[in-house]
């Protein structure tokens with residue numbers, strides 16, 4: 001087979017997302033950090049990250065979100081809305097810290113189907129609603145080396 005670093009012509013079918021044809025790879029959309037309160041943003045602002053818009057409540061995930069711009073990606077601070085959501089449980093179990101990485105995909109449903117066909121497992125059976133009207137799906141950390149990975153398609 002001829003040299004084909006991007007896997008475009010792989011006979012194994014679609015090894016990569018349809019949108020990813022170059023060598024840049026999947027775009028990092030954001031890194032999410034779980035915090036008990038959004039007031040924890042102070043050190044990140046001191047580092048030079050820029051606040052982006054008002055805080056947003058994402059009811060489907062039980063969190064209040066503060067977005068901080070970091071070049072082409074963003075840091076999302078996630079604070080739980082109540083004591084019983086997934087982020088509250090994460091904080092109780094592991095304390096504040098890195099919660100997930102999110103990668104941008106063009107067609108979330110197609111990506112879910114493609115990755116399921118490769119044996120991926122997802123946290124939820126169906127996509128959820130994310131910040132700013134986006135749709136998101138979380139890959140189970142046991143499929144991604146212990147890190148929770150979100151796929152996001154922006155509205």
Ligand code: CO
Pocket residue numbers: 030032076100102150
């Ligand atoms: Co996220």
